[in-house]
Amino acid sequence: MSRTAIPTLSAKGCELPVIGFGTSQLGVCGEIVANALKVGYRHIDTAWKYGTEQGVGESIKASGVPRKDIFLVTKVSHEYLRAADFAKSVEESLERLQTDYVDLLFVHWPAIDGTPLAETMGALAKAKREGKARHVGVANFNIALTEEAMRLCPEPLAVLQAEYHAYLDQSRVLAFCRKAGLIFMAYCPLGRGRLLGDPVLGEIARNRGKSPAQIALRRLIEQGNIASIPRSANPQHMAESLDVFNFTLTDEEMKRIHALKRPDGRIANPKGRAPAWD
Numbered sequence: 001m002s003r004t005a006i007p008t009l010s011a012k013g014c015e016l017p018v019i020g021f022g023t024s025q026l027g028v029c030g031e032i033v034a035n036a037l038k039v040g041y042r043h044i045d046t047a048w049k050y051g052t053e054q055g056v057g058e059s060i061k062a063s064g065v066p067r068k069d070i071f072l073v074t075k076v077s078h079e080y081l082r083a084a085d086f087a088k089s090v091e092e093s094l095e096r097l098q099t100d101y102v103d104l105l106f107v108h109w110p111a112i113d114g115t116p117l118a119e120t121m122g123a124l125a126k127a128k129r130e131g132k133a134r135h136v137g138v139a140n141f142n143i144a145l146t147e148e149a150m151r152l153c154p155e156p157l158a159v160l161q162a163e164y165h166a167y168l169d170q171s172r173v174l175a176f177c178r179k180a181g182l183i184f185m186a187y188c189p190l191g192r193g194r195l196l197g198d199p200v201l202g203e204i205a206r207n208r209g210k211s212p213a214q215i216a217l218r219r220l221i222e223q224g225n226i227a228s229i230p231r232s233a234n235p236q237h238m239a240e241s242l243d244v245f246n247f248t249l250t251d252e253e254m255k256r257i258h259a260l261k262r263p264d265g266r267i268a269n270p271k272g273r274a275p276a277w278d
């Protein structure tokens with residue numbers, strides 16, 4: 001079995017591979033995740049909501065890769081943020097994933113039904129104390145909500161997961177994470193594929209003998225404190241996205257990519273669920 005040495009990031013005792021494998025929209029994903037593990041991914045991002053936990057669990061089991069060598073992430077959906085629902089959702093996730101624990105457990109989106117954040121943070125911390133999650137974090141929280149969550153959670157939050165790619169300016173949130181000692185985990189790091197035809201990324205990629213996806217991912221790595229979780233159903237793309245550790249971008253190239261940000265660059269913005277973004 002091949003094993004790529006993937007650099008890691010750490011915060012608050014949580015150490016995770018800087019590139020992980022995203023699984024949203026993959027449907028029945030057993031074979032795809034099996035390929036990702038073969039290619040060398042050791043960080044897998046799933047969620048109760050994606051319907052991919054079963055496939056992820058089965059492929060991990062079948063892969064022969066020791067559970068302890070995989071950084072496994074799941075999320076509790078916004079419908080289940082009351083303490084009792086939260087605990088039930090975690091139990092269901094663990095059952096589908098065929099494991100006793102996840103490495104990182106996220107609240108997937110902030111509450112929209114008035115569930116007190118203190119109640120949810122208590123439930124998140126309880127999952128950690130019971131050994132069902134080694135580390136905990138929040139996803140799709142803005143800065144104010146994350147600060148509130150950090151204050152209310154009896155256990156330290158280690159990671160904030162949010163959308164980030166070259167078309168979206170997240171400089172305020174990145175600066176906040178650095179100051180607060182949180183790892184920033186970038187979802188949609190390829191802009192759900194939209195970045196791949198970008199002429200600037202294309203030109204840099206051609207000059208470097210790399211692909212636009214590799215340039216987009218490398219740019220996230222070079223900013224520091226950012227993990228990325230690209231999703232692919234194509235084993236060649238999977239391998240390519242892990243092969244981003246043998247080159248660096250110049251300051252000029254980084255500047256050109258930073259300049260691609262657009263006011264309408266955000267992709268995941270569900271009406272009625274998204275907080276006021278920073």
Ligand SMILES: NC(=O)c1ccc[n+]([C@@H]2O[C@H](COP(=O)([O-])OP(=O)(O)OC[C@H]3O[C@@H](n4cnc5c(N)ncnc54)[C@H](OP(=O)(O)O)[C@@H]3O)[C@@H](O)[C@H]2O)c1
Pocket residue numbers: 021022023024025045046108139140161162186187188189190191192193196211213214229230231232233234236237238240241268
């Ligand atoms: N917390 C949240 O609310 C949230 C929201 C959205 C996403 N996420 C997480 O973040 C993950 C990634 O985001 P995403 O799935 O939306 O989009 P993404 O990873 O930005 O883009 C996926 C697209 O890029 C293509 N691709 C991937 N690697 C490639 C490569 N090396 N070369 C060329 N094309 C490549 C894929 O096509 P092929 O299959 O053809 O390679 C696919 O169409 C999700 O799967 C999920 O785990 C979390």
